[in-house]
Amino acid sequence: xxxxxxxxxxxxxxxxxxxxxxxxxxxxxxxxxxxxxxxxxxxxxxxxxxxxxxxxxxxxxxxxxxxxxxxxxxxxxxxxxxxxxxxxxxxxxxxxxxxxxxxxxxxxxxxxxxxxxxxxxxxxxxxxxxxxxxxxxxxxxxxxxxxxxxxxxxxxxxxxxxxxxxxxxxxxxxxxxxxxxxxxxxxxxxxxxxxxxxxxxxxxxxxxxxxxxxxxxxxxxxxxxxxxxxxxxxxxxxxxxxxxxxxxxxxxxxxxxxxxxxxxxxxxxxxxxxxxxxxxxxxxxxxxxxxxxxxxxxxxxxxxxxxxxxxxxxxxxxxxxxxxxxxxxxxxxxxxxxxxxxxxxxxxxxxxxxxxxxxxxxxxxxxxxxxxxxxxxxxxxxxxxxxxxxxxxxxxxxxxxxxxxxxxxxxxxxxxxxxx
Amino acid sequence: xxxxxxxxxxxxxxxxxxxxxxxxxxxxxxxxxxxxxxxxxxxxxxxxxxxxxxxxxxxxxxxxxxxxxxxxxxxxxxxxxxxxxxxxxxxxxxxxxxxxxxxxxxxxxxxxxxxxxxxxxxxxxxxxxxxxxxxxxxxxxxxxxxxxxxxxxxxxxxxxxxxxxxxxxxxxxxxxxxxxxxxxxxxxxxxxxxxxxxxxxxxxxxxxxxxxxxxxxxxxxxxxxxxxxxxxxxxxxxxxxxxxxxxxxxxxxxxxxxxxxxxxxxxxxxxxxxxxxxxxxxxxxxxxxxxxxxxxxxxxxxxxxxxxxxxxxxxxxxxxxxxxxxxxxxxxxxxxxxxxxxxxxxxxxxxxxxxxxxxxxxxxxxxxxxxxxxxxxxxxxxxxxxxxxxxxxxxxxxxxxxxxxxxxxxxxxxxxxxxx
Numbered sequence: 001x002x003x004x005x006x007x008x009x010x011x012x013x014x015x016x017x018x019x020x021x022x023x024x025x026x027x028x029x030x031x032x033x034x035x036x037x038x039x040x041x042x043x044x045x046x047x048x049x050x051x052x053x054x055x056x057x058x059x060x061x062x063x064x065x066x067x068x069x070x071x072x073x074x075x076x077x078x079x080x081x082x083x084x085x086x087x088x089x090x091x092x093x094x095x096x097x098x099x100x101x102x103x104x105x106x107x108x109x110x111x112x113x114x115x116x117x118x119x120x121x122x123x124x125x126x127x128x129x130x131x132x133x134x135x136x137x138x139x140x141x142x143x144x145x146x147x148x149x150x151x152x153x154x155x156x157x158x159x160x161x162x163x164x165x166x167x168x169x170x171x172x173x174x175x176x177x178x179x180x181x182x183x184x185x186x187x188x189x190x191x192x193x194x195x196x197x198x199x200x201x202x203x204x205x206x207x208x209x210x211x212x213x214x215x216x217x218x219x220x221x222x223x224x225x226x227x228x229x230x231x232x233x234x235x236x237x238x239x240x241x242x243x244x245x246x247x248x249x250x251x252x253x254x255x256x257x258x259x260x261x262x263x264x265x266x267x268x269x270x271x272x273x274x275x276x277x278x279x280x281x282x283x284x285x286x287x288x289x290x291x292x293x294x295x296x297x298x299x300x301x302x303x304x305x306x307x308x309x310x311x312x313x314x315x316x317x318x319x320x321x322x323x324x325x326x327x328x329x330x331x332x333x334x335x336x337x338x339x340x341x342x343x344x345x346x347x348x349x350x351x352x353x354x355x356x357x358x359x360x361x362x363x364x365x366x367x368x369x370x371x372x373x374x375x376x377x378x379x380x381x382x383x384x385x386x387x388x389x390x391x392x393x394x395x396x397x398x399x400x401x402x403x404x405x406x407x408x409x410x411x412x413x414x415x416x417x418x419x420x
Numbered sequence: 421x422x423x424x425x426x427x428x429x430x431x432x433x434x435x436x437x438x439x440x441x442x443x444x445x446x447x448x449x450x451x452x453x454x455x456x457x458x459x460x461x462x463x464x465x466x467x468x469x470x471x472x473x474x475x476x477x478x479x480x481x482x483x484x485x486x487x488x489x490x491x492x493x494x495x496x497x498x499x500x501x502x503x504x505x506x507x508x509x510x511x512x513x514x515x516x517x518x519x520x521x522x523x524x525x526x527x528x529x530x531x532x533x534x535x536x537x538x539x540x541x542x543x544x545x546x547x548x549x550x551x552x553x554x555x556x557x558x559x560x561x562x563x564x565x566x567x568x569x570x571x572x573x574x575x576x577x578x579x580x581x582x583x584x585x586x587x588x589x590x591x592x593x594x595x596x597x598x599x600x601x602x603x604x605x606x607x608x609x610x611x612x613x614x615x616x617x618x619x620x621x622x623x624x625x626x627x628x629x630x631x632x633x634x635x636x637x638x639x640x641x642x643x644x645x646x647x648x649x650x651x652x653x654x655x656x657x658x659x660x661x662x663x664x665x666x667x668x669x670x671x672x673x674x675x676x677x678x679x680x681x682x683x684x685x686x687x688x689x690x691x692x693x694x695x696x697x698x699x700x701x702x703x704x705x706x707x708x709x710x711x712x713x714x715x716x717x718x719x720x721x722x723x724x725x726x727x728x729x730x731x732x733x734x735x736x737x738x739x740x741x742x743x744x745x746x747x748x749x750x751x752x753x754x755x756x757x758x759x760x761x762x763x764x765x766x767x768x769x770x771x772x773x774x775x776x777x778x779x780x781x782x783x784x785x786x787x788x789x790x791x792x793x794x795x796x797x798x799x800x801x802x803x804x805x806x807x808x809x810x811x812x813x814x815x816x817x818x819x820x821x822x823x824x825x826x827x828x829x830x831x832x833x834x835x836x837x838x839x840x
Contacts, residue, residue, distance in 0.1 A: 058783065058784050058793060258724060262727060264732055291793050304682050307683070317482035363477075364477075364834075372712070377795060404776075408781070411781075
C-alpha cells in the first residue's frame with residue numbers, strides 16, 4: 001500500500017505510479033484529479049456472471065433448485081430471452097457493476113454479441129463466453145450452432161480492445177462428450193480459456209458417476225481440458241486429489257460464495273485451494289441466484305466464510321480477498337497482462353473508494369476496511385482503460401442513465417407472463 | 421405487505437395504519453410526508469452489540485481468537501476504556517446504526533450509563549446491559565460492584581421512555597456460580613431479561629464440561645436462568661435436546677452470523693431453531709468482530725447461511741430474516757409491546773428504504789429485495805418514537821454530526837499505544 005502516491009495515465013494506460021509530489025514535476029500539463037480521502041485500487045473483476053439475468057432479479061427466491069429452475073427461471077427465459085432482452089439486461093447489469101466498482105466481467109449467457117454490445121456501450125471490459133449447451137434456445141439450435149455463433153462473434157470483434165473471449169461449455173451435465181472434445185480442440189487452436197460450471201453440487205457429481213463412471217473433473221481431464229486455461233466455476237465439492245490436480249495444472253477456480261449459500265450448494269474449500277496455490281477468483285453469479293452483482297459483498301462473504309469453513313480465523317485474510325477480486329480474476333480470464341493491478345503498462349482500470357463515510361471511521365487498516373467494512377456504495381470513481389465512467393457516484397456515460405424504464409418494461413412483461 | 425398505505429403518528433406513537441387516500445380525510449392538519457418509491461418498515465432491532473467498540477473497528481483482524489483478544493483487544497481496552505471512550509464510541513456506533521436503519525439496540529459493555537447517555541443524545545432506543553464479569557476494570561472492581569453500578573444506572577433512568585435494561589452476565593466462563601445465582605434472583609425480582617454470550621464456541625463447552633461437569637446451558641438451567649427472559653447470544657453449538665429446551669422455555673437466541681463466521685466459531689443451527697419455534701433475533705456483535713453494525717448485512721448473511729447450513733434453499737426465507745431483524749429482536753429484549761412492528765399503539769420506530777437505486781430494479785418481490793438486494797445505504801429516513809433522526813440520508817440531529825474528529829482522536833491514541 002502506497003500513501004500519497006499518484007497514478008499517471010495516458011492513452012488509457014497506466015504510465016507510472018509515483019509519489020504525488022513528483023507527479024506534477026514529471027508529468028506537467030496532465031489533467032489532475034485529487035482524491036483526498038480515497039483509496040485508489042484496481043477495478044474489480046467479476047469472473048462469473050450471467051449479466052442479462054439482472055432482469056429476473058428476485059423473480060423467485062427461497063425455493064429448491066429444481067423447482068426454482070423448472071417452474072420459474074427456465075420458463076421465464078424460454079418466454080423472454082431474445083437479443084433485445086440480453087442487450088437491455090446486460091446494460092442494467094453493467095450500470096450496477098460500475099456503481100459497485102467492477103471494471104471487467106466474464107459473461108456466460110445467450111446472445112454474447114448483445115452482451116458485448118451492451119458492455120461496450122457501458123464502457124466496461126468484458127470476457128464473453130462462447131456458450132455451448134445441448135439444448136435449443138431462441139439463440140441457437142444445437143451445440144454446433146452455439147459454437148458457430150460464438151466463434152462468429154469472436155471473429156467480428158477480435159480487435160476490440162475491451163473484449164476478450166472464452167469457450168463456455170455450460171456444465172458437465174448439459175454438454176456431451178462430443179461437444180467437450182470439440183471445445184478442447186478449439187481451446188488449443190484459439191488459445192482461449194474454457195469457462196465451465198464445475199462440481200457445483202453433489203448431485204452433479206452423483207449424476208456424472210452414474211452416467212459416465214467418473215466425477216466431472218476427471219471426465220474433463222480425459223479430454224485434456226484441465227490445464228492453465230480451465231476456469232472451474234463454483235468448485236464446491238472437491239477431494240484433496242482434485243485440489244492437487246487443479247493446482248498442478250495451473251487451473252483457476254471462480255468462487256461464488258453468495259450463490260453457493262443461497263442455492264445450498266455446499267461450502268467451497270477456499271482455504272485449501274489457496275494453500276495449494278490454486279488461482280482463486282471471485283464471481284457474483286447471475287442476479288437470479290445472488291441477487292447482487294456486488295464484488296464488495298463477495299469479498300466480504302468469501303473472507304468470512306472461508307474462516308468458518310476452515311475452522312481458522314486466519315483463513316483468507318483481507319488481502320487475499322482483494323487479490324481474488326482483482327488480479328486473480330484477471331488471471332482466470334487470461335487478462336493478467338492487461339488488468340487486475342495498478343502497474344505501469346497495464347490498462348487504467350481503476351476505482352476510487354471514498355473513506356469519508358462515518359462507517360469507515362476510525363480506520364486502523366485500509367485493506368481490512370475494504371473487505372470487512374466498505375460497501376459498493378463507497379465506490380466514488382470508476383475508470384476503464386482511462387475513461388471515467390463514474391465520478392462521485394454520478395455516471396459520466398449517458399448510456400447508463402434512465403435504464404429504469406427499460407427494466408420496468410421487462411419486469412411488466414415477465415410478471416404478466418408469470419401471473420398467467 | 422400493504423401498498424399505497426399511510427401511517428398516522430401522534431406524540432411518538434403509531435395512531436393508525438390505513439389506505440393513503442383515507443389518511444388525509446381522517447387526519448386533517450397532520451404534517452404529511454410522501455414517500456413515493458419507498459418501503460416503510462419497522463426500525464431494525466440490533467439485539468446484540470458492544471457499541472463503543474466501534475472505536476476499535478478493524479484494529480486487529482484475521483487472527484486466532486485468543487491472540488486477537490490477549491494481544492490486541494484486551495490491552496487496548498485496558499488502556500483506553502473510560503466513561504469518555506464509551507460515550508464517544510457509542511455515539512459513533514449510533515451514527516452508523518441510524519444510517520443503517522437500526523432504531524433500537526442492546527448494548528453489553530462497560531459504563532452503561534455512558535452508553536445510555538450517548539444513545540439518548542443520538543435519539544436511539546436502547547436496552548442497556550447491566551454487565552457482570554468477575555474481572556476488575558476501570559469501570560468496576562468485582563462482580564458485586566458491576567451489579568451495584570448497573571442497578572444504579574437502571575434506578576436513575578427507569579422512567580426514560582427510550583431506555584430499558586437487562587442483566588448481562590458476560591459469559592459462562594467469565595461469571596461464577598455465585599454471581600449467576602445472584603443474577604437469577606435479581607432477574608426474577610426486577611422482571612428483566614438476562615442477556616449472555618452462550619455456546620459460542622466448542623472451547624466454551626469443553627471448558628464448562630471440565631470445570632463444572634455440565635454444558636453451559638445446563639449450568640444456567642440449574643440456576644433457573646433458562647426461561648422466557650433468557651437471551652442466549654450466538655447459540656452456535658446446540659444439541660437437539662438443547663434446542664428443544666430453549667423452545668419449551670420460550671427463550672430467545674440472538675444470531676450473529678458475521679461474527680460467528682469471522683471468529684470461526686461455527687455454524688448456528690438457525691433453521692432448526694426456527695422450526696422448533698425458538699424466537700431468533702439478529703445481532704451485529706461489536707465492531708471489532710464483524711466489522712459493520714449493519715443489520716441489512718446480517719439479514720442477508722443469516723438468510724443465505726441458514727440455507728447452506730441446513731442444506732435447504734428454503735431455510736430462513738426472506739420474510740423470516742426481516743422478522744428476526746425486527747419483531748423477534750423486540751421480543752428478545754422484552755420490548756415487543758413497544759417496537760418491532762407497524763401497529764397502532766406501538767412507538768413510531770420506523771424506517772423508509774428507497775427503492776429507486778438502479779440496483780433495486782427490477783423488483784418482483786419487495787421482501788426478497790429487502791434481504792437479498794438492498795443495503796443499509798438504501799435507508800433514506802429513520803424515526804424513533806416519531807422523531808425524525810435522518811431525512812434523505814442527512815442527519816436531522818446535530819449530535820450525530822462531526823463525529824469523525826472524535827473518532828480520529830481515539831484512533832490516534834489507540835494506534836500510538838499499539839505501536840509503542
